[in-house]
Amino acid sequence: MKKTVLLFALTISILSCNKTAETKEFKTAYIDTSKLMDESIEKKDIEEKYKDKSKVMGSQLEVEVNRFKSEAANFQKNAQANGQVWAQQKGAELQRREQELTYAQQAMLQQLQGESGVEMDSLVSNYKKMIKAYGKEKGYDYIYGTGDVASVLYAKDSYDITKEIIKLVNDKYKASGKKEEKPEAKK
DSSP: OHHHHHHHHHHHHHHHHHSOOOOOOOOEEEEEHHHHHHTOHHHHHHHHHHHHHHHHHHHHHHHHHHHHHHHHHHHHHHHHHHOHHHHHHHHHHHHHHHHHHHHHHHHHHHHHHHHHHHHHHHHHHHHHHHHHHHHHHHTOSEEEEESSSOSOSOOOGGGBOHHHHHHHHHHHHHHTTSOOOOOOOOO
């Protein structure tokens, strides 16, 4: 009886191994996310916006820094002439102003980083939504991302849909009427 059960179990396992498993083909693709961001008109516009804002805010701070430098230079010239008490008071005042300028510069940088970070996070979120909609529309089972944070170590070039997605996001951005792409200078 034991031999029969063992033979029966062995037969079932052999038959189950010989059975071909049904495999489903998946439609997959990948996007080079670094390239997507590098070629995104909207991202370039956001960067340009904050670059310009930084220049404006920086020029206002620059006026204060130059005024401080001038006062510091005058302090050194007048320190001996006005005496030690004056030099200590003026020196303390200059140190306080230097510290205030440093804090103002740090606050400006934090403000710019915070604002630009919010816009970039929103941009990435919108791109994810567009990619998801694109994947559903085109019938993809998976769309992977490569780039700085690689989640795909290898894929055939034929699966790369980066150019299609770049065109999609740039066309959508242009259609929104925000900023048009500037014509590139001829090489």
